[in-house]
Amino acid sequence: MGLLVDGKWQDKWYDTSSTGGKFKRQDSQFRSEISADDEVYQPESGRYHLYVSLACPWAHRTLIFRKLKKLEEHISVSVVSPEMLEHGWTFESFPGATEDHLFGAKYMHEIYTRMQADITTRVTVPVLWDKKTNTIVNNESAEIIRILNTAFNDLTGDDQDFYPEHLRAEIDDINAFVYDNINNGVYKAGFATQQDAYEEAVTALFDALDKVEQRLTSQRYLVGEQITEADWRLFTTLVRFDTVYVGHFKCNLKRIVDYPAIWGYLRDLYSVAGVAETVNQQHIKHHYYYSHDMINPTRVVPKGPEIDFTTPHNRGALK
Numbered sequence: 001m002g003l004l005v006d007g008k009w010q011d012k013w014y015d016t017s018s019t020g021g022k023f024k025r026q027d028s029q030f031r032s033e034i035s036a037d038d039e040v041y042q043p044e045s046g047r048y049h050l051y052v053s054l055a056c057p058w059a060h061r062t063l064i065f066r067k068l069k070k071l072e073e074h075i076s077v078s079v080v081s082p083e084m085l086e087h088g089w090t091f092e093s094f095p096g097a098t099e100d101h102l103f104g105a106k107y108m109h110e111i112y113t114r115m116q117a118d119i120t121t122r123v124t125v126p127v128l129w130d131k132k133t134n135t136i137v138n139n140e141s142a143e144i145i146r147i148l149n150t151a152f153n154d155l156t157g158d159d160q161d162f163y164p165e166h167l168r169a170e171i172d173d174i175n176a177f178v179y180d181n182i183n184n185g186v187y188k189a190g191f192a193t194q195q196d197a198y199e200e201a202v203t204a205l206f207d208a209l210d211k212v213e214q215r216l217t218s219q220r221y222l223v224g225e226q227i228t229e230a231d232w233r234l235f236t237t238l239v240r241f242d243t244v245y246v247g248h249f250k251c252n253l254k255r256i257v258d259y260p261a262i263w264g265y266l267r268d269l270y271s272v273a274g275v276a277e278t279v280n281q282q283h284i285k286h287h288y289y290y291s292h293d294m295i296n297p298t299r300v301v302p303k304g305p306e307i308d309f310t311t312p313h314n315r316g317a318l319k
């Protein structure tokens with residue numbers, strides 16, 4: 001794992017020495033939109049391409065939106081190998097991964113330097129790429145899912161709205177809470193290099209899960225009766241939790257299966273048509289345990305746990 005400095009790849013892990021052992025996530029660099037009013041990026045079938053990892057919770061959000069918004073025939077996808085080692089994300093062969101369908105690149109960092117030869121950046125997925133201008137439109141999952149939520153509605157005829165106007169304030173509040181304590185909270189716990197930094201993150205994470213459990217005891221979804229982007233943003237962390245975050249990231253005060261409401265909610269979301277196909281537990285487990293050798297130097301990947309996400313959730317009666 002590493003980053004690009006002036007267009008040159010450097011193999012380097014996250015530096016926590018100046019932050020008291022705390023992991024600080026950097027902001028994504030490319031933040032353009034796609035819309036009929038945009039001067040450059042217009043909604044067009046076949047024009048855009050997603051680069052994803054099936055292991056990555058941020059990229060997973062975009063795959064769920066591509067599926068639910070019926071965009072599979074309009075936006076193509078390349079899937080990196082789950083092994084993220086000295087070259088970062090690669091297109092090495094691995095079951096369920098693909099080649100780089102656009103350029104036949106070996107490494108994901110080549111996609112970033114295609115955009116700008118002397119770029120300085122972390123090389124993250126997801127990336128939404130424009131085949132017409134050969135540029136990265138956006139590499140921030142929170143924004144990519146908003147683009148997919150509306151920009152292509154005229155093409156697909158799908159007008160499901162996961163970020164409806166009247167719920168936006170509440171969704172934004174929940175997103176901020178879930179992002180800081182849960183989505184990024186597991187990483188803060190797992191990548192902490194000092195005891196107090198780890199304990200602070202783990203405590204905040206489980207306090208937040210307790211609050212979510214309470215909320216989901218009396219209501220079906222995070223924001224009332226309909227599924228919103230807030231649910232999909234939480235889902236991608238929950239579906240990885242017992243498989244990797246409990247063990248590998250030491251988020252082990254409880255498992256998700258120990259929270260009756262959250263566990264039912266996770267199965268409820270998993271049962272939505274098309275969603276299970278976006279979940280690849282082999283990539284998830286292999287990526288984390290195999291790639292983070294400062295946490296797991298032997299790279300041995302555990303066999304368990306065995307979890308059945310398809311048992312009935314019985315949440316249909318909740319409002």
Ligand SMILES: N[C@@H](CCC(=O)N[C@@H](CS)C(=O)NCC(=O)O)C(=O)O
Pocket residue numbers: 001002027028053055056057058059122123124125126139140141142
């Ligand atoms: N804010 C970004 C974060 C994406 C991200 O951190 N992706 C991880 C994979 S789970 C990655 O590519 N990490 C490589 C790195 O940090 O060098 C988003 O949500 O899109």
